[in-house]
Amino acid sequence: MTALVFLDPDFPAGRVADAATAQLSVLDQGVTRGDGIFESALYTDGIVRKIDAHLARLRVSASTCDLLVPHEEAWRAAIATAVAAFDAATPAEEAVVKLVATRGTEGTGHGTSWVMVSPAPELGRRQRQSGISVIFLDRGYDSRVAERAPWLLMGAKTLSYAVNMAALRHAKKLGADDVIFTSSDGIVLEGPTSTVLIAHRDGDTKRLITPTLETGILPGTTQGAIFSAAREAGWELGYGPLTPENLLDAEGVWLVSSVRLLTPVNSIDGTAIARDGQLHAELTAMVDAIQ
Ligand code: PLP
Numbered sequence: 001m002t003a004l005v006f007l008d009p010d011f012p013a014g015r016v017a018d019a020a021t022a023q024l025s026v027l028d029q030g031v032t033r034g035d036g037i038f039e040s041a042l043y044t045d046g047i048v049r050k051i052d053a054h055l056a057r058l059r060v061s062a063s064t065c066d067l068l069v070p071h072e073e074a075w076r077a078a079i080a081t082a083v084a085a086f087d088a089a090t091p092a093e094e095a096v097v098k099l100v101a102t103r104g105t106e107g108t109g110h111g112t113s114w115v116m117v118s119p120a121p122e123l124g125r126r127q128r129q130s131g132i133s134v135i136f137l138d139r140g141y142d143s144r145v146a147e148r149a150p151w152l153l154m155g156a157k158t159l160s161y162a163v164n165m166a167a168l169r170h171a172k173k174l175g176a177d178d179v180i181f182t183s184s185d186g187i188v189l190e191g192p193t194s195t196v197l198i199a200h201r202d203g204d205t206k207r208l209i210t211p212t213l214e215t216g217i218l219p220g221t222t223q224g225a226i227f228s229a230a231r232e233a234g235w236e237l238g239y240g241p242l243t244p245e246n247l248l249d250a251e252g253v254w255l256v257s258s259v260r261l262l263t264p265v266n267s268i269d270g271t272a273i274a275r276d277g278q279l280h281a282e283l284t285a286m287v288d289a290i291q
Pocket residue numbers: 040190191192193194195218219220221222223256257258259
């Protein structure tokens with residue numbers, strides 16, 4: 001069951017609605033143009049994890065898209081109402097809390113915003129244990145596009161995920177589980193729904209590296225939380241640019257995201273990726289401790 005709560009000025013705690021029946025105007029620009037933004041957070045053990053980071057990124061996405069969205073207190077109230085409704089109806093160990101804000105129905109001048117809570121997909125949970133096979137796919141633009149073309153909304157979490165989903169379908173057709181996008185100039189970007197992390201060990205020195213945000217990728221809240229924990233634990237941290245060869249030479253490659261958490265990559269384009277068990281265990285412990 002999915003719990004659904006609209007943000008509505010007439011309902012300070014949010015307006016509960018039925019996710020199984022029609023709720024949205026066919027004229028909403030979120031539907032007609034994919035014009036809107038979203039966040040996906042993990043709800044587990046009674047906590048919506050990293051909620052501050054998600055609300056902060058929602059604010060940045062809104063500003064990048066010139067979108068007016070409700071203030072933070074309204075989101076927090078609607079999230080509390082939605083998780084309470086979810087808990088009352090559906091006992092689930094892990095759930096996805098999705099925040100959505102669209103540009104609303106054309107001509108009305110106000111947007112549409114809602115919170116949905118639904119059970120987390122089983123597959124992602126299994127892949128944390130099993131690991132995944134990945135292919136590199138060309139994202140079709142170069143790694144400097146963000147500074148050159150701000151209208152492409154690089155780095156904002158917009159609703160326009162059709163390309164990301166098409167890339168995943170393409171991978172499935174080729175027998176792979178997931179994708180790592182590369183730029184047309186050969187730089188590693190991100191997964192369609194995840195951030196790339198790689199690790200190296202040199203004696204006692206442990207080093208964690210993620211692609212640079214200058215490539216226009218989404219700033220991952222999970223990567224951010226893992227980097228904070230790793231810094232505390234004495235790891236060295238680095239920000240790309242990374243090449244495909246850097247991944248193949250690493251002592252571990254992971255795709256990380258709020259809902260899937262830490263997923264080890266077993267192979268890329270059929271080439272086995274090393275996995276240092278101790279590095280993996282330490283990173284898993286850091287991810288498990290994220291609040
Ligand atoms: N990059 C993209 C394109 C994503 O869609 C996501 C999450 O869905 C991420 C990275 C990871 O972000 P986070 O760790 O904040 O979930």
